[in-house]
Amino acid sequence: MHIAITGASSGIGASLARELASHGHDLTLVARREDRLAALARELEPRAVAVIPWDLSDVKRATGWLAAAEDRLGPIDVLVNNAGVQIVSPTAAVDPDEGDALFAVDLLAPLRLTRAVLPAMIARRSGTIVDIASMAALAPTPGMTHYNAAKAGLAAASESLRGELRGTGVHVVTVYPGIIDSTAMAQSAMQKFESSKLLASFPRGTEAELSRLVRVAIEKKHARVIYPRSGVLSRWFPGPTRWALDRFTPSLKALPS
Numbered sequence: 001m002h003i004a005i006t007g008a009s010s011g012i013g014a015s016l017a018r019e020l021a022s023h024g025h026d027l028t029l030v031a032r033r034e035d036r037l038a039a040l041a042r043e044l045e046p047r048a049v050a051v052i053p054w055d056l057s058d059v060k061r062a063t064g065w066l067a068a069a070e071d072r073l074g075p076i077d078v079l080v081n082n083a084g085v086q087i088v089s090p091t092a093a094v095d096p097d098e099g100d101a102l103f104a105v106d107l108l109a110p111l112r113l114t115r116a117v118l119p120a121m122i123a124r125r126s127g128t129i130v131d132i133a134s135m136a137a138l139a140p141t142p143g144m145t146h147y148n149a150a151k152a153g154l155a156a157a158s159e160s161l162r163g164e165l166r167g168t169g170v171h172v173v174t175v176y177p178g179i180i181d182s183t184a185m186a187q188s189a190m191q192k193f194e195s196s197k198l199l200a201s202f203p204r205g206t207e208a209e210l211s212r213l214v215r216v217a218i219e220k221k222h223a224r225v226i227y228p229r230s231g232v233l234s235r236w237f238p239g240p241t242r243w244a245l246d247r248f249t250p251s252l253k254a255l256p257s
Contacts, residue, residue, distance in 0.1 A: 002073045004028040004066075006056060006113070007083030009036035012132060012180065015207035016080060019215050021047040028069040028076070030054050031083065048073055056083050057101050062109040063116040075124070078218055079117050081110035081154070082132040090252060091145040099146045106150035111157060118170070125169030128218050131158035135178040135226075139234040139241045143252045162223060173217045174224040178231045179204050203228040 003020050007013040009031035017027055017040060026048040029037045034053035041049040050072040052065045070076060084106045087094055114129055121127030137155035140148035155174055162172035181204040205228045213225045226232050234241040 001025050001077035002028070002069075002075065003078040003080060004030065004069055004076045005080040005082055006030045006109075007132075008040065009033045012177065012207055012210060013080075013082045014040055015211040016082065016214060017044065017049075019208070019211035021049070023215060025078075026073050028052060028065075028073060030056075030065055030069075056109040057104045059104045059108045059112060062104075062112045066113070066116055075120060076117055077126070078128040078130060079113060080130040080132065080214075081113060082130075083109065084132065084134075084151075086144070086147045088144055088147075088252070090143065094146060102146045103150050106147070107153045110154055114157075114161070121170045122165075122168050127170045128173060128221075129158070129161065129170070130173045130175065130214060130218065131155070132175045132177065133158065135176050135231050135234065138176060138226075138231065138238070139245055141245060142249045159224075171221045173214065173222060175210075175214055175217075176224065176226045176231060176235075177205065177210055178226075178228050180207055180210060181205070203230045 003025045005013050005016055005020075005027060008017050008027075008029035010033075013029075013031065014036075017029055021027055021044040024047075027044065028050040029040060030052050031037055032053060032055050034051065037051040037053065041051050050069055052068060054065045056062050066076070085102050087098060087102055110131060114131075117127070117129075121129075131154055133155035134147070134151040136144060136148045137152040140152065155176070158172055158174040162174070165172060210225070210227050213227055216222065217225050226235065
């Protein structure tokens with residue numbers, strides 16, 4: 001299959017590329033940092049890998065790379081909407097332009113990309129959309145207002161689209177990663193909160209295991225991936241989850257004066 005992954009230059013995206021390439025899939029890797037994409041492509045040889053440097057924050061141009069990807073490797077069988085940015089900050093201190101840029105990458109670009117590939121997938125009666133949402137969509141964390149809202153929007157769109165496409169041959173996988181310890185995004189976020197025993201006790205996951213679960217979900221048409229598995233409790237018990245987060249989330253560290 002031809003699988004396109006956005007945000008593929010590092011973190012979960014790069015891990016997904018390694019997992020999927022190791023199981024025989026051809027890849028299009030999309031991200032801003034061409035040097036990192038090229039290095040990853042060399043690592044994945046001899047798989048067919050197309051590298052397309054692209055900035056998804058320009059929403060009106062977010063789909064501009066699709067034609068080149070399909071010219072190189074054929075129709076996209078699986079689109080992985082993985083690219084994302086995060087803001088961890090008191091809401092009153094967030095630069096509005098930075099907040100808008102987050103929404104562009106985390107929510108608006110995935111919706112445009114999905115809309116762009118869907119007609120051909122429906123016509124072929126095959127294809128998969130994978131949306132990398134976040135546990136923040138199920139358990140919004142204080143101090144991450146814009147990220148929570150964007151990931152909740154992506155998750156809601158993803159879950160509803162699966163039902164809409166029932167019977168078309170096109171499948172949707174919604175992915176809810178929790179704390180994936182080795183990613184730069186998770187490490188940066190954790191450093192912005194005051195230390196606490198509760199935070200230290202949160203279950204952690206690995207990029208490799210998350211990537212394996214996503215691959216299996218694509219192959220077996222699972223509806224969603226929640227990882228670490230303890231996150232399932234947040235989906236089934238939103239009330240207690242909200243109560244606990246509101247009362248026990250550690251405070252954000254003071255911003256530099």
